Amino acid sequence: MALNVDDTNFSHEVLAADRPVLVDFWAEWCAPCLAMAPTLDELAVTLANSVKIVKLDVANNPGVTSQYNVRNMPTLIVFKNGAPVDMKVGAGQSRVQLIKWLESHAA
Template identity: 65%
Template sequence: MARHVTDADFANQVLASDKLVLVDFWAEWCGPCKAMDPILEQVSTDLADTVSIVKLDVDSNPSTVTQYNVRAMPTLMVFKNGEPVDIKVGAGQSRAQLIKWLESHAA
């Protein structure tokens, strides 16, 4: 299950993680974000051993949003060894596409 992170614990939960981390930058008012939720939940279960999936509410956490120049929701950003390594903007990825994308960075 994806857990929520904030500006306050982003560095500890994402940047210091020894796993690959997918950050879902989302907003409560964002319909496409809500559409991605079930897919992200499935992927978080499928890849629980190798990938952490976290959600960051853009409205409540402006520092992290500004730091990573997030301008559209949903934005999915992959972090490896504390650095952003890839990004997808918008909904529309299937479970299989997300798994393939994440596995390409986990290697």
């Protein structure tokens, strides 16, 4: 299951992480976000040794959301060594595509 993060613990959970972190910027009203949630929760378990997957509710966390200029949902940003290194916007990725994308950042 993906860990929920917020404006208060984002720095500790994401920026200070010892491995790449995928942040799922999502909203409760976003149907594509809700559709992707089971896949991301499953990948959070499957890829736990190489990639950390967290979720950030944009409605309740405007600080981090605006800091990374997130305007569309879902937005997936990979952070590595405390910095954003890659981003995908929208729910167009299959489970297999997400795994390949995440593994390329974990290598």
